[in-house]
Amino acid sequence: MARKRKPKYEEKTLREKKLDFRRHFRTYLVMSVFFVGLNLFGGSHNFWAIWPILGWGIGVAMQGLSLYGPLADPEDAHPVGQHDGRDGEFSGPLPDITDEEIRRHKDKMELRELDERRPYRDEDLV
Numbered sequence: 338m339a340r341k342r343k344p345k346y347e348e349k350t351l352r353e354k355k356l357d358f359r360r361h362f363r364t365y366l367v368m369s370v371f372f373v374g375l376n377l378f379g380g381s382h383n384f385w386a387i388w389p390i391l392g393w394g395i396g397v398a399m400q401g402l403s404l405y406g407p408l409a410d411p412e413d414a415h416p417v418g419q420h421d422g423r424d425g426e427f428s429g430p431l432p433d434i435t436d437e438e439i440r441r442h443k444d445k446m447e448l449r450e451l452d453e454r455r456p457y458r459d460e461d462l463v
Contacts, residue, residue: 351404358400365397 346354369390376386402408 355404358404361400362397365393368393 344353346357349357369386372386372389376384399408403410
């Protein structure tokens with residue numbers, strides 16, 4: 338079965354990058370609490386948990402600055418209404434299209450979403 342490859346970070350939309358950052362930041366916070374708890378209840382007399390927290394924090398900070406701060410990529414900001422290169426995703430209002438085009442597009446999107454949820458291909462069932 339052919340696996341669908343994950344898009345590279347550069348190929349992701351700004352929305353996907355921000356979602357990835359939020360997940361990364363939540364994981365960082367949970368693991369920081371875990372490290373501190375492990376340090377406190379593990380019987381260690383020195384506070385070693387600061388080192389993984391600071392090291393990981395540098396990575397989280399750089400990712401955050403590259404999305405929200407002065408290191409943000411100006412190419413990530415799409416002008417309103419510009420297509421971002423993927424089928425069916427626009428960063429602004431849709432252009433004037435007919436109801437038939439909307440219906441066809443919706444059918445294609447539903448089929449694509451169905452295909453993405455199935456762990457098998459139709460060819461594998463034969």
